[in-house]
Amino acid sequence: MSLRSIHLRKLLKILYSDQSRRISALRSDIREDIAREQGNAEGGGDFYGPFWRDAKDHVFGFSDLTDTTRARLEANTRRANLYPRLHDGFLLWWNERRRWTNEPFYPADTLKAYVSIESLNSTIKIDNILAVRDAHGEDHFVYPYFSPEPILNEEAARLGLWILQQGFPTVPVACFRVLDVMRGITFNIDRNPLRGDESDILLRRYSSALDESDQLRIEYS
Secondary structure, rough: OOOOEEEEEHHHHHHOHHHHHHHHHHHHHHHHHHHHHHOOOOOOOOOOOOHHHHHHHHHHHOOOOHHHHHHHHHOOOOOOOOOOHHHHHHHHHHHHHHHOOOOEEOOOOOEEEEEEEEEOOOOEEOOOOOOEEEEOHHHHHHHEEEEEEEEEEHHHHHHHHHHHHOOOOOOOOHHHHEEEHHHOOOEOOOHHHHHHHOHHHHHHHHHHHHHHHHHHHHHHO
């Protein structure tokens, strides 16, 4: 997926990776982009998608995450490294750290948005949010960050919350959580209030990554 049209979680990973990991991610992005332009792209699917579907089903009582994770591992050994960590982190949050307890939980309205960054000619995609309505009719929206590295730090999470606010201006930002799934840690507006510099941070980091990507792409021309 092109850096100029990118999922929020992947953008946060790239913007906050150290130089070595960032360059590796950008090179991979460039190769995939070129293959797609040449009609040679292979559809490998979303590595994290099956786990996240199972996590959502667990929340609503449709299945048990431990059982479905075991089945996923038996079906594909490539998941053996990360799926157990995702499983443990998610259940750590869900069973021990989650603060909203008004069960039963039901699926809330699905949220999906595209945030345009016109000055950078770029678009940030937001989807696959865990949308939960509790027994009191209150909605909770959890945006997942899956990557093992880098760990989602306070600034990156704050940037994520700000972008979610831009994508869904009619939804109170207090309803959102950004979940670092592997660590079982959530960030919200109460514990991580916006400071007003999020737009500047995004433009600075995103612009730098785009410039770096453009320089690297010369190697493939």
